[in-house]
Amino acid sequence: MNRTRIAFIGGGNMAQSLIAGLIADGHEAAALTVSDPLDDKRQQLAATYGIKAAADNAAAIAEAQVVMLCVKPQSAPAVCRELAASLPHTPPLIISIMAGVTEASLCHWLGRPLALVRAMPNTPVMVQSGAIGLHANAETTPTQQNLAEEILRAGGLTRWVEREADLDAITALSGSGPAYFLLFMEALEKAGIEQGLSADTARLLSIQTALGAARMAMESDESPAQLRQRVTSPGGTTERALNAFADGGLETLVSRAVNAARQRAGELSALLGAEK
Numbered sequence: 001m002n003r004t005r006i007a008f009i010g011g012g013n014m015a016q017s018l019i020a021g022l023i024a025d026g027h028e029a030a031a032l033t034v035s036d037p038l039d040d041k042r043q044q045l046a047a048t049y050g051i052k053a054a055a056d057n058a059a060a061i062a063e064a065q066v067v068m069l070c071v072k073p074q075s076a077p078a079v080c081r082e083l084a085a086s087l088p089h090t091p092p093l094i095i096s097i098m099a100g101v102t103e104a105s106l107c108h109w110l111g112r113p114l115a116l117v118r119a120m121p122n123t124p125v126m127v128q129s130g131a132i133g134l135h136a137n138a139e140t141t142p143t144q145q146n147l148a149e150e151i152l153r154a155g156g157l158t159r160w161v162e163r164e165a166d167l168d169a170i171t172a173l174s175g176s177g178p179a180y181f182l183l184f185m186e187a188l189e190k191a192g193i194e195q196g197l198s199a200d201t202a203r204l205l206s207i208q209t210a211l212g213a214a215r216m217a218m219e220s221d222e223s224p225a226q227l228r229q230r231v232t233s234p235g236g237t238t239e240r241a242l243n244a245f246a247d248g249g250l251e252t253l254v255s256r257a258v259n260a261a262r263q264r265a266g267e268l269s270a271l272l273g274a275e276k
């Protein structure tokens with residue numbers, strides 16, 4: 001059983017999902033602590049997972065080997081400054097999941113260069129099917145990188161990047177990505193209803209089709225493009241639909257959307273980085 005002592009600062013949606021994943025993965029609940037200012041959230045987390053819950057961030061990190069920063073990016077400066085005062089001489093490994101908060105900003109607010117891993121997960125960590133980008137700063141040892149990977153892997157698939165800036169692209173692709181696929185599912189469901197299907201049938205078939213396509217793409221040796229061609233009989237129905245997508249400029253639209261999200265990630269970094 002894994003007994004690494006991890007403190008989660010902020011017990012919101014993402015922290016809860018990561019905690020659920022760790023416990024499902026066999027992590028000892030008593031080794032996990034969460035701190036959150038909201039009473040009912042603390043009670044719910046303690047009752048659901050059997051973990052420790054604290055109102056005080058400094059108390060939460062007292063024994064921690066790893067500190068996971070899971071608050072909103074806007075709370076980062078104040079939370080890090082508060083933690084800086086309580087960090088022990090040998091500091092824990094810091095893992096931040098906050099979108100657009102750079103390693104330089106984190107070290108600045110935390111008051112010194114520290115081993116720090118930035119992770120960009122997505123909401124499917126809720127069902128241990130997340131896609132998680134990772135970057136480590138220069139102070140992080142290979143052992144600490146392995147530790148970070150082990151923790152995040154409980155939430156899904158992990159992928160390291162060499163350049164921190166790539167995390168903005170990952171935020172735009174897979175961090176926000178579940179919303180894109182869900183939007184497509186919603187649109188497909190609506191189109192099915194327009195074609196006369198019942199709402200239940202349209203929803204279920206839309207979701208199952210997304211799941212089937214994703215599993216097929218993950219499990220097959222063939223590329224998504226090759227698998228798509230297999231569905232597309234010459235002169236058939238799929239071809240007509242794909243032509244309609246091409247006429248509507250789907251690829252350009254996806255590219256514009258991802259670029260817009262990436263730009264926003266950069267804006268958030270610049271805004272928060274200006275907070276000295």
Ligand SMILES: NC(=O)C1=CN([C@@H]2O[C@H](COP(=O)(O)OP(=O)(O)OC[C@H]3O[C@@H](n4cnc5c(N)ncnc54)[C@H](O)[C@@H]3O)[C@@H](O)[C@H]2O)C=CC1
Binds near residue numbers: 071
């Ligand atoms: N929602 C998503 O799809 C993704 C979110 N993220 C990042 O994860 C982080 C958390 O997001 P969510 O869980 O969705 O937000 P959330 O709002 O559900 O959770 C934030 C939690 O922090 C608590 N909190 C507020 N001030 C605090 C303080 N001073 N000390 C301790 N806790 C405090 C709040 O009570 C709340 O429970 C964000 O930084 C976000 O950028 C990253 C990837 C994907």
Ligand SMILES: O=C(O)[C@@H]1CCC=N1
Binds near residue numbers: 099171175176
């Ligand atoms: O929308 C957001 O800003 C966060 C980051 C990635 C997903 N949700």
